[in-house]
Amino acid sequence: MTAASIPAPGGPAASDFARGQRRFFALCVAPSLAVLAVITLLPSLYLFFTSFTPLSLTRPETSWDFSQPLENYRQIAADARLGNSIWVQVKLSFWTVTLQLLIGAALALLLNLRSRYLEALRTVFLIPMVLPPIVVAIIWKVVYTPDISPMHGMLAAMGIPLRSLITDPNWALTAIVVADTWEWFPFTMLMVLAALQMMPQELIDAAKVDGASAWQTTRHVTLPFLTGVLLVAGLFRLIDSIKAFPLIFILTDGGPGNVTEVTNYYSYLQAFNFSYLGFSSAITVVLLAATILLSWLIVRSVGWGARAD
């Protein structure tokens, strides 16, 4: 393209060019959007419509029965076990996200030095995150089973016998929080490390010139710079914590009783153990709506998506 063929800014040719460009971009993304619609939108729509039916796998006649469309939602409101699962979910999400952000950010700050030793250490810290979740769950199952656990064995040898944590209603959720934090703090660490590596050196140099101590530099320069990335990491982890499953499935099965039964797990039980797909869909729709609302509130509160112009 020659300079002469580029439309002048603001002219009619420029707006034609912009329109054509937009059309071209739309055509480029159309196949991806179509695939996305088939694999995401259609199942979501099916989920949504199913939530208005009493669909049970053992009763095929219930599949498109819309005679009592709000019945599942009425049952949700009356289901005490579901209410308990939401409260368990809140506790689990709060503690896992908070701890993962704190530990991940702290370790990233400590490891943000150019050293071959520290680079190797960073890789080691990433291992939990890259392991398949079911493997992580089995590792923690070993850690938490007194008969075979190295942790219980060592503590017993030191004269500090520790009762099984995952069968103790006062400790079972904490045990899950610890395992989940171990698995996912590297995610925050990785994101923060990436942000730190992109941090302009001039900011640190300027602070040094002003006589700031290391703590003051971290407190007033580094942490404000990391706010955005911490919020992104927090949001990702929050959404992921709502999807908690393998640890609970392997370690506690939601127990003892219902103390570690989160909403996601309860929905799974309804669908796949009891065949109440309609009811499970209604729970999932509510969960999905709550997640979207929560994400939107967070995004809005930090002002993302606001147009600069």
Added chain:
Amino acid sequence: MAFHRRRVLRGVVGASAFSGAALHAPAILGQARSRHAGTTINASCFQTTYFEYLKNYFPEFEERTGIKVNFTMQAFPVYNQRTDLELSTRGSALDVVNVTFIYSGRWIGAGWLENLDRFTKDANATPPDWDPADFVAGPQSAMQNAKGETFGYAWEGGAMIMSASRFDLIEKAGLKMPTTFDELTQVLDAVHGKDGVAGFTADRLHHWNWIPYLMGQGGRVFKDPPDNLTPMLDTPAAAASAAWYANLLMKYGPDGILSYSDDQAMRSQMSGRANIRTQSITWHVPLAKHAESTVRDKVRYAVMPRGPQGDFPGSNSHGLGIPAGSRKKEAAWEFIKWALSKETMARVVKEHGYPSVCRRSIIASPTFKEVLTLNGQDVASLFLQVLELGGKTGYMKYRTVPVFPQVGDKINKAIERVATKQQDAAAAMKQAQTESIQDLQKAGLKVDL
């Protein structure tokens, strides 16, 4: 050489008979082979030793019939969920499935399994010596509908018995194997903690392990299954029994017992860390037979203790069936016919010591008795005793109703809440009752309120 007409004729007849006999079996197998050669069937079951052993013989079946078997096994709950979903879609992904005991009523009732009578009543499909009547009636009843039509054939009959992995400790205390619930607690009081061994062990499937104690103490799961499925979980008998059983787990069990899987509970006995367990026979045999068992010369077996209201040891069965949606039903039947034939089952018993078969001819055989003579004790007779008890009185009907998985979940949770003192027994069982009723109503069932 002189040729006599009679000798020649005899020779011809003999040769014909021999060739006829020699060719007879290959002709039948050849027929199966040509009909299904190149067919691949997909079969699935939960993780179990029977099919682990049987897999060794698959090449022989494949060689004979030309049918390739793609056999997968998953953990018990995973298998049930996957198969439940697959059957509900009437999909053709599976050709042979395990008909799980607690799902049998649901799968048969929903029409998700093929009626196998059409194969067994067809002489071309099933030779008479396969003998469907040879399967013991008790375990087989879970594979049939109310009309007596058969949708599966049992490969496992589970019979709940009791084992004491460290019987030496019981003897040392001057006691015998307990025969009643009271004696059980008396024995546990005497031996718990001795030599660092927990008195009792169990897995976390309370809706299986607890029910014999519930019934023995006068409780019931449903009012009158399968006709009246009103739950009976909030009765005084149920609450008292739940408290009694939770105490059994927490007072005499090893630390962490509430998280134990079947295998963990078995290993706690095999390693000599826990003593008494009441569970299906399959989980007791390795104590005497497994190479890793440290209690092979100390283990002792008995029937389950009886309660004040009677004797209700659990019995169950798992069978092989064909999904209604399978497109290779004939080939699938060839597999079932082979896998559950007298010859194949006898071979698995003989070569691997598998203890839970359901063919009467095998159970009555000297080989079976020999295999189930464990540490000098005749365990085969205990096995038969329980199977027949379950078949006679029908007290196991609670377990094959389509809604049992839902109610079983409530029982599991309630026992855990009682055991961990989150609730007293009466409150926990009342909650289980309320939740069960809600679930049954969700399933469209009417209950007495």
